[in-house]
Amino acid sequence: MKKILSILVRNRPGVLSHVAGLVTRRGYNVESIAAGPTQDREVTRITLVTSGDARMLEQVTKQVNKLIDVINVEDLEHREAMTGELALITVSAEGVRRAELLNLVTLLGLTLVDIREDSLTVMVSGSDMSVDMAVSGLAPFGIRAMARTGLVALARPVGSILVQDKEDPWC
Amino acid sequence: MNQNNKSPQVAKDDKGDRKNKNGRPGGRRPRNGAEAIIDFIKSSKIDLVFGYPGGAVIPLYDALYDSGVRHILTRHEQGAIHAADGYARASGKVGVVLATSGPGATNLVTGLATAYMDSVPILAITGQVALSSLGSDSFQEADIYGISIPVTKYNYLIKKPQTLPSILNEAYYLASSGRPGPVLVDVPKDIQVAEVTAAPQRVDIPGYDPRPKPDVRAIDSFVEHLDNAKRPILYLGGGATIANVTEEIKFLAESQDMAVVVTLQAKGIFPDDHQLCLGLPGMHGAKYANLAINESDLIVGLGVRFDDRVVGNVQRFAPYAKIAHFDIDPAEIGKRLSPDTAVVGDLKEALELVCAKVKKKLRGEWRERINSLRISHGLVFPDGHGEIKPQRAIGLLSEACGPDTVLVTDVGQHQMWAAQNYRSLKPRKFLSSGGMGTMGFGLPASIGAQFALPEGQIVLITGDGSFQMCLQELATVMQYNLPIKIMLINNGCLGMVRQWQQFFFNRRYSQTIFNFNPDFVALAKVYGLGAEAIDKASEVSNAIERMLSYDGPYLLEVKILEEENVMPLIPAGMGQTDFFELEEEGR
Numbered sequence: 092m093k094k095i096l097s098i099l100v101r102n103r104p105g106v107l108s109h110v111a112g113l114v115t116r117r118g119y120n121v122e123s124i125a126a127g128p129t130q131d132r133e134v135t136r137i138t139l140v141t142s143g144d145a146r147m148l149e150q151v152t153k154q155v156n157k158l159i160d161v162i163n164v165e166d167l168e169h170r171e172a173m174t175g176e177l178a179l180i181t182v183s184a185e186g187v188r189r190a191e192l193l194n195l196v197t198l199l200g201l202t203l204v205d206i207r208e209d210s211l212t213v214m215v216s217g218s219d220m221s222v223d224m225a226v227s228g229l230a231p232f233g234i235r236a237m238a239r240t241g242l243v244a245l246a247r248p249v250g251s252i253l254v255q256d257k258e259d260p261w262c
Numbered sequence: 263m264n265q266n267n268k269s270p271q272v273a274k275d276d277k278g279d280r281k282n283k284n285g286r287p288g289g290r291r292p293r294n295g296a297e298a299i300i301d302f303i304k305s306s307k308i309d310l311v312f313g314y315p316g317g318a319v320i321p322l323y324d325a326l327y328d329s330g331v332r333h334i335l336t337r338h339e340q341g342a343i344h345a346a347d348g349y350a351r352a353s354g355k356v357g358v359v360l361a362t363s364g365p366g367a368t369n370l371v372t373g374l375a376t377a378y379m380d381s382v383p384i385l386a387i388t389g390q391v392a393l394s395s396l397g398s399d400s401f402q403e404a405d406i407y408g409i410s411i412p413v414t415k416y417n418y419l420i421k422k423p424q425t426l427p428s429i430l431n432e433a434y435y436l437a438s439s440g441r442p443g444p445v446l447v448d449v450p451k452d453i454q455v456a457e458v459t460a461a462p463q464r465v466d467i468p469g470y471d472p473r474p475k476p477d478v479r480a481i482d483s484f485v486e487h488l489d490n491a492k493r494p495i496l497y498l499g500g501g502a503t504i505a506n507v508t509e510e511i512k513f514l515a516e517s518q519d520m521a522v523v524v525t526l527q528a529k530g531i532f533p534d535d536h537q538l539c540l541g542l543p544g545m546h547g548a549k550y551a552n553l554a555i556n557e558s559d560l561i562v563g564l565g566v567r568f569d570d571r572v573v574g575n576v577q578r579f580a581p582y583a584k585i586a587h588f589d590i591d592p593a594e595i596g597k598r599l600s601p602d603t604a605v606v607g608d609l610k611e612a613l614e615l616v617c618a619k620v621k622k623k624l625r626g627e628w629r630e631r632i633n634s635l636r637i638s639h640g641l642v643f644p645d646g647h648g649e650i651k652p653q654r655a656i657g658l659l660s661e662a663c664g665p666d667t668v669l670v671t672d673v674g675q676h677q678m679w680a681a682q683n684y685r686s687l688k689p690r691k692f693l694s695s696g697g698m699g700t701m702g703f704g705l706p707a708s709i710g711a712q713f714a715l716p717e718g719q720i721v722l723i724t725g726d727g728s729f730q731m732c733l734q735e736l737a738t739v740m741q742y743n744l745p746i747k748i749m750l751i752n753n754g755c756l757g758m759v760r761q762w763q764q765f766f767f768n769r770r771y772s773q774t775i776f777n778f779n780p781d782f783v784a785l786a787k788v789y790g791l792g793a794e795a796i797d798k799a800s801e802v803s804n805a806i807e808r809m810l811s812y813d814g815p816y817l818l819e820v821k822i823l824e825e826e827n828v829m830p831l832i833p834a835g836m837g838q839t840d841f842f843e844l845e846e847e848g849r
């Protein structure tokens with residue numbers, strides 16, 4: 092089972108060590124962790140993707156919530172979360188397959204960021220699934236290097252047509 | 263050395279000048295970081311601090327020198343922090359400890375972990391190398407900020423002088439509020455000498471709720487469970503000690519006929535001699551306590567962690583019981599087992615609500631059952647053949663001590679014998695490292711307890727192993743003239759580990775027997791304590807009498823057989839009634 096936690100923290104030095112340290116120390120699995128500023132200079136948002144059984148996941152949420160710097164933890168597991176990820180991928184582009192590769196790049200709508208005689212580097216962004224798709228599409232050509240940001244996520248604003256209202260009277 | 267002038271300086275205010283009345287060399291100059299720390303200590307009404315100086319805190323100790331702040335110099339930083347811990351446990355106040363950078367700071371780690379596990383409020387202030395050399399492996403540099411993250415409730419590395427006053431305030435507040443715990447503030451040396459004019463700001467930590475309000479519906483659900491229960495048990499933990507709920511528990515137990523089991527951290531919250539008290543549950547609890555848990559239909563955990571030493575095998579804990587769990591820390595709910603009803607919040611507030619709602623309910627059958635279990639499955643130990651039985655010696659000590667005596671223990675068999683056989687009647691009178699089980703805790707914690715209660719009687723029960731882990735603090739005992747009484751149970755071995763080797767490793771005593779021990783009586787006398795040793799059962803009462811009436815610190819060495827064991831015993835991870843039975847060996 093996977094879970095996305097969207098964590099708002101006080102922007103203090105060491106806050107990432109506290110969050111990351113907690114997760115590893117208590118033996119939880121981290122699939123990805125991504126941190127960045129928010130509209131409020133004092134507040135950072137960390138998106139943590141973790142996996143484990145239900146009990147473990149409940150504990151992660153509670154333990155993270157207990158950290159002094161944590162202002163709020165949102166568990167996006169059950170909701171339609173808006174997610175996004177970005178990756179840079181360098182692929183071998185030698186010989187006859189070059190054309191085929193360029194074709195795929197266009198097809199997948201990837202952005203070229205570097206072209207060499209023997210390689211290309213592309214950027215992909217979108218949901219984590221579109222990054223996964225690009226990775227598996229490019230893999231047969233030989234991936235030389237890859238950097239993924241890890242997932243970032245937000246809960247859909249309340250009232251969004253995509254959020255299912257649990258207490259929908261029509262159901 | 264005020265190099266930090268790039269940091270934002272708060273507009274100068276006159277408060278910074280108040281130090282100058284000390285007539286410090288250098289005449290009038292603004293307050294520095296070290297003096298800001300001293301000002302904080304004074305304004306927080308901290309009556310004393312424990313500590314040990316070193317290069318990175320020389321400015322701090324200089325500011326302390328003629329400040330009027332009382333400082334207790336131990337002989338090891340571990341001693342200082344355990345003393346601060348003992349002080350905090352005995353008084354309920356925050357224990358404060360100072361140490362230098364590098365080895366001074368790392369020597370605090372065991373003490374931080376000990377306090378963290380038992381939720382003891384401690385403020386540790388460490389010196390650090392100057393910011394300018396931070397991160398370059400300079401002399402006596404250790405990343406105590408990083409090291410202490412897992413063993414503190416929160417920690418800080420000060421980077422801007424003007425944040426110091428606010429951070430100290432916040433640290434103190436965090437240590438003492440909510441579920442208490444140790445907080446560490448690391449102060450680089452250049453911050454200690456930098457100008458600090460800022461006044462502390464109001465503490466504001468969004469997302470930190472030290473007093474969650476108990477949910478009234480949860481209370482109602484609990485009251486309903488309780489009303490339906492025929493064989494309810496209160497299971498008390500350290501949270502009950504911290505929340506100071508003696509009255510509420512007494513009312514609840516008596517008005518509902520609930521049996522009460524008491525963990526190490528709660529000992530004394532409910533009097534050990536009460537008819538409803540079943541004492542220690544779990545691994546070394548009396549059989550009647552565990553049998554009662556096994557028969558119970560409602561276990562009510564108050565400020566407990568459902569620790570593995572109590573619960574054993576989670577699947578087999580209290581098989582017929584519904585579980586209710588009260589705790590201030592939401593992360594404790596469901597951590598080890600999922601309760602049927604849970605109340606998150608301040609325990610006092612929650613219990614007041616409960617007490618107002620419950621109707622008196624007598625459970626005569628349950629009471630009778632408990633009494634008969636107590637008789638049929640009591641704590642028993644053999645009489646012996648003239649040698650001293652530690653259980654009996656501790657029982658006699660218990661009789662000789664009053665309800666206000668503070669009993670401190672170290673860690674091992676003697677600790678469990680004390681938990682089983684010493685009667686505590688009041689809270690905060692039995693101090694023991696429970697969660698961490700830190701050998702060496704006892705002597706320095708006794709020192710701290712004596713400072714918390716200068717007129718109080720402090721008695722330490724220790725073992726020959728544990729005692730030698732912080733032995734150096736005998737010098738502190740003497741320096742401050744503390745009349746601590748030490749009962750050293752000497753079995754010539756690391757008894758608790760030896761016992762496990764005897765039972766589960768075929769008596770292969772790997773590194774648990776001391777082939778050398780000092781002459782403890784001579785050793786104590788060298789430091790200046792009164793001391794004697796006994797090894798006959800007939801001598802115990804009089805020796806205890808002599809120890810307790812001695813004017814000053816005293817060590818009573820009680821020599822016992824090597825193969826004394828703590829019984830009963832439920833092996834780790836086993837069910838509530840899987841008592842380990844020693845095979846007859848004709849001993």
Ligand SMILES: Cc1ncc(C[n+]2csc(CCOP(=O)(O)OP(=O)(O)O)c2C)c(N)n1
Nearest residue numbers: 674675676699701725726727728756757758
């Ligand atoms: C610092 C530390 N090291 C090791 C242990 C493991 N340990 C637990 S009890 C014990 C033996 C304690 O011996 P002693 O103090 O003589 O007490 P006894 O069990 O003999 O009563 C040991 C080594 C511990 N709890 N703490």
